[in-house]
Amino acid sequence: MATDLLKTFVQMCNYLQDPRHVARFQKVCGVKGTFPVKPSEPDRGESEPESPVLRKRGPDSSVVNGADGDAKGVQGDITAGPEAPSVDTTRAKPLRKNSLTGDVGQEFLIHNKFLFYLFTFGTELGNEMFFIVFFPFLFWNIDPLVSRRLIVVWAWNLFVGQSTKDMVRWSRPASPPVVKVEVFYNSEYSMPSTHAMTGTAIPFCLFMLTYGRWQYSFLFGFSVALSWSVLVCVSRVYMGMHSILEVITGFLYSLLILAFFHPLLETIDNFYMTDHFAPLVIIVSHVSLGLVAFSLDSWSTSRGDTAQALGTGVGAAIGTHVNYQLGLLLDPQLSSLPLTLPPISLSLVFLSLLRFIIGVAVILVTRMVMKAVTIPSLCRLFGLPTDDVRQARQHMKVELPYRYIVYSVVGFSCVSVVPLFFKIFSLA
Structure with a gap:
């Protein structure tokens, strides 16, 4: 049987x-x-011809x-x-x-x-630029507590998913017959779909963190989370990046990870804020995870994505600690829950958009400057030529610290620097 x-x-x-x-x-x-x-x-x-970069099934x-x-x-x-x-x-x-x-x-x-634009939007919900926009907007304009806890889930979700890819080592669906509508992630392994994982973990975690904390109906929140997840998952099949099995596996895998981490989020968040050794533990644990991920397989873009998520998690966690220690972290009292959205007015919309535009501009400039400075510096430090960035970033000793340094600064800026800037200029 x-x-x-x-x-x-x-x-x-x-x-x-x-x-x-x-x-x-x-x-x-x-x-x-x-x-x-x-x-x-x-x-x-x-x-396509056999290439050391593109991994094919035998x-x-x-x-x-x-x-x-x-x-x-x-x-x-x-x-x-x-x-x-x-x-x-x-x-x-x-x-x-x-x-x-x-x-x-x-x-x-x-x-x-219509379907092309719909699924292009759906797949963008799992890309870097979306999270550069989504997490800051949520942090600066809606609920910092929810945003920083989502970043924890996002970082761990990507680490587990990308590491699993490098252990399972399945390549992308064969083309032909599949049409590659997207090729950005074509060099990565495909099992499980990390887009499906983040596209499931983020909306459902957002729903679980906000339901009861904010006033809205269960059916509305669940419907939004499910629609978000389905759109991202189906878009990966449409793009030709994943088989149906890989998307289903990513969906179920993320629910398993979420079930494990959700009960721990409050404990993790409190540790980040209050423990004096938190910065050391944060840095050592996240760098160690990055070293593990980078040792699983030869070079691929997935390793950089893993380090990027972990680096962002480091910066956001240290920013949370700094904010708490300086008395800048003002979460609402439990007695004020559930929270309600304030009346929508032109002044509120204008202030929210102003915060968002200024904040994202600061983050993008920070990211651009850090990238321009970090890669040449690391190349000189390790004796590598600085004229070929693509080749240099295929070295672990360049890619790992580059991603950590740049995105830890970006995460710290989002959580600590930009809100301080808002407070100084009366935009908070």
Whole structure:
């Protein structure tokens, strides 16, 4: 009985991992590839030359991936034919290229612009720029306590997810048949989907932290969290970055991590604020986690993302400690809960936008200056050429401290420096 269940489970996983399902979903959503059809050559599920940067599944695992067998039939369905595109069709290339890998992707056709923009927005909900906007806005304008606890969950979620990727080592769905609408993360492993993880952990953690603390209905909060999560998860399949199995795994994995960390968030937050040894513990623990993540596999962009999240967590945690010690951390009293949104007025909107624009400008300038200073300094320190940033950042001794230094300063600025600036200029 147990053997049959295990066999059924494995078969189901193999089925959900098949890239042909991704290709069919893309076709239904109006995405069509421009792969050249070569019937005289056997289709191994790989359209790009072998590269040390792009990790491919070997021939023995391509059956599981679904790139072998009758994948050619699906490719024929999604391949651009000789006919001219219709009026409603748009030729496009991936919106973001990866400056570290040089991967720019291949042109594809969009037949449904609404879904293209919807899922592009959905996938951006898991990208760096969104969190640079989301966490500060939440911290400066709505609820600092919720924001700093979300950062803890986000950092740990990315660390666990990216480290799992480097241990499982599954590459992205084969292309063809899959159309790579996005290529920025194409050099990373894909199991589990960390976009699905953050896109699930952040909205549900936000819901769990704010329900009862703020006045709103359970159905409204749960619906927003679920819609956010589903949009991010489905967008990763649409982008051709993940199989259905990888997205489902990321969704469930993040719920497991959230179930573990949510009861500990208050304890962690209090430790960050009150313990005199907190800064030392924060730095040592986060740097140690980064070293573990960087030792799991050879270079990939996922290692930098892990260090970036951990670095942001370091800066935000130390900023929390500094704010508390200086008496600048003014969380509302428990007696004032639940909180209610104040009446929306022009002055409130103007002040919120002013804080947000000034604060984000400070953070972006800080990030830009720190990047410009840190990488050349580290290259000189370790005797590496400074004229090739891409090559230099593939060295652990450059990438790890660079990410930690830059994003710890960014996190500290968000939590401590910018609010102090607001207080000085009466914008708090």
